[in-house]
Amino acid sequence: MDVSLATEDQALLATFKTEATRERAFTAILKKYSERLYWHIRRLVVNHDDAHDVLQNVSIKIWKGLADFREESNLYTWLYRIATNEALSFLESQKRRAALSLSDYEGSLENKLVAEKGFDARKIEWRLQQAIQSLPEKQRVVFNLRYYDEMPYEEMSEITRTSVGALKASYHHAVKKVEAFFKEGFH
Amino acid sequence: MSQSENIQKELESLSSPLANMPKGQPFAVPEGYFARMIEELTATIAQEDELPRTSIPFEAPEGYLDTLPDQLRDTALKADKSKKVIPLSPIRKLSRIAAAAILLMGLGFGVNSYFRAKAPESVAARHLSKVDKESISTYVSHQWGGVDLETGAAVAESANNETHDAIAKLKSSEIREYLNEHRDVGMIEMDEETL
Numbered sequence: 001m002d003v004s005l006a007t008e009d010q011a012l013l014a015t016f017k018t019e020a021t022r023e024r025a026f027t028a029i030l031k032k033y034s035e036r037l038y039w040h041i042r043r044l045v046v047n048h049d050d051a052h053d054v055l056q057n058v059s060i061k062i063w064k065g066l067a068d069f070r071e072e073s074n075l076y077t078w079l080y081r082i083a084t085n086e087a088l089s090f091l092e093s094q095k096r097r098a099a100l101s102l103s104d105y106e107g108s109l110e111n112k113l114v115a116e117k118g119f120d121a122r123k124i125e126w127r128l129q130q131a132i133q134s135l136p137e138k139q140r141v142v143f144n145l146r147y148y149d150e151m152p153y154e155e156m157s158e159i160t161r162t163s164v165g166a167l168k169a170s171y172h173h174a175v176k177k178v179e180a181f182f183k184e185g186f187h
Numbered sequence: 188m189s190q191s192e193n194i195q196k197e198l199e200s201l202s203s204p205l206a207n208m209p210k211g212q213p214f215a216v217p218e219g220y221f222a223r224m225i226e227e228l229t230a231t232i233a234q235e236d237e238l239p240r241t242s243i244p245f246e247a248p249e250g251y252l253d254t255l256p257d258q259l260r261d262t263a264l265k266a267d268k269s270k271k272v273i274p275l276s277p278i279r280k281l282s283r284i285a286a287a288a289i290l291l292m293g294l295g296f297g298v299n300s301y302f303r304a305k306a307p308e309s310v311a312a313r314h315l316s317k318v319d320k321e322s323i324s325t326y327v328s329h330q331w332g333g334v335d336l337e338t339g340a341a342v343a344e345s346a347n348n349e350t351h352d353a354i355a356k357l358k359s360s361e362i363r364e365y366l367n368e369h370r371d372v373g374m375i376e377m378d379e380e381t382l
Contacts, residue, residue: 026232030225038224042214059228060235117215125213128205148210150190175203182204 008032009075016066026063033076034059036149037083043132043144044087046112054090058083077158080149084141084159091137109133131181135174142167143174 012032015025037058042051061082069078098108113119113126113133120126132140141160145151146167153164160167198206315323 023229027225027229030228034224034228035221038221039212046214048214048216048220055224056228056231059231063232063235116213118213123213124208125211128208129213146194147205148212150194152190152193172201175198175201175205178205179203 005076006074010071013066013069013071013075026066029062029066029075029079030059033079037079040080040083040144040149041087043148044084044140045090046109046116046133050090054086055083058086061086073158074155077155080145081159088137088141127182128178131178134181135177139170139174139177142170143178146171 012025012029015021016029034055038051038055041054041058042048045051045054058079062079065082069075094108110130110133113129114121121130132143135143138160142156145156145159146153151159153167156162156167157164162170195206
């Protein structure tokens with residue numbers, strides 16, 4: 001992460017610690033990171049309304065947890081960690097609900113993608129999204145963080161609490177699977 | 188080298204077609220969503236903060252909650268000290284024993300009657316008593332080759348008596364010897380006194 005950005009985050013955290021400026025600091029943090037967090041969540045849960053609900057929960061968790069944040073990690077990796085966990089919890093709850101109603105969960109994510117406004121299976125960016133949705137959950141997180149958020153492995157390691165080596169292997173596997181998906185699709 | 192370039196190089200080293208693909212985001216977002224987002228999120232937080240104050244419409248009497256822990260502790264201690272055992276009066280005790288005894292007797296009688304009724308011997312005797320003597324005699328002569336009922340009974344009686352007499356005449360040493368010989372089939376060696 002950029003040094004100047006990290007310094008800016010430290011200043012925001014210091015502002016947050018003062019009761020009088022707490023809300024202002026929180027709003028500044030949201031302004032800085034909420035859009036990135038939204039896209040990270042959206043790529044995982046696909047649907048906009050679901051992403052918005054998850055983001056609301058994330059912002060509540062940030063508000064409640066920020067006072068106890070000990071700055072052992074970067075603010076933004078901490079925010080991404082909360083967003084990732086919330087998105088995965090949301091998907092888990094959807095899975096449980098699908099199991100109770102005996103419906104197909106994996107199919108429901110695929111259906112959500114197909115139901116998206118402007119979906120066109122012939123367009124490469126939609127095909128890529130279909131390929132990403134076919135990945136296992138954790139691999140999808142790793143792939144998105146690396147490919148779209150362009151995150152260094154060290155920061156991904158803080159977010160996912162996984163070793164850099166394991167993350168590299170996971171990302172390479174994901175890339176190969178996405179490739180295979182494309183090859184199958186275009187045969 | 189920037190992070191973006193690093194990632195591009197990594198994809199190229201994997202010879203992945205992803206290296207040459209545009210990274211465009213295909214998802215659509217409602218118009219003006221990001222402009223409203225901060226406002227909406229901070230409103231959610233404000234609502235969340237208000238929840239504890241507004242979600243409980245009940246009120247407790249003034250000062251009730253301050254004294255509540257002490258009150259609960261005193262009540263618990265008092266209840267512990269005032270545990271009493273109330274003894275039964277002799278008449279009530281006696282009536283309980285009598286009721287239990289009647290119940291046991293009734294149960295014993297019932298069980299006894301049940302097993303007696305079920306015993307195969309009594310069932311056979313009951314059925315045989317319904318058959319007339321002549322039919323039994325015909326059956327016995329048919330089965331035992333012309334021996335009539337009286338003769339059969341006399342033979343069985345005499346055989347029984349002979350067995351008893353023979354056993355009575357046996358010496359205890361002979362019985363012990365026999366028992367010791369048949370120890371293998373589960374018999375126990377007995378001394379003279381037992382015999």
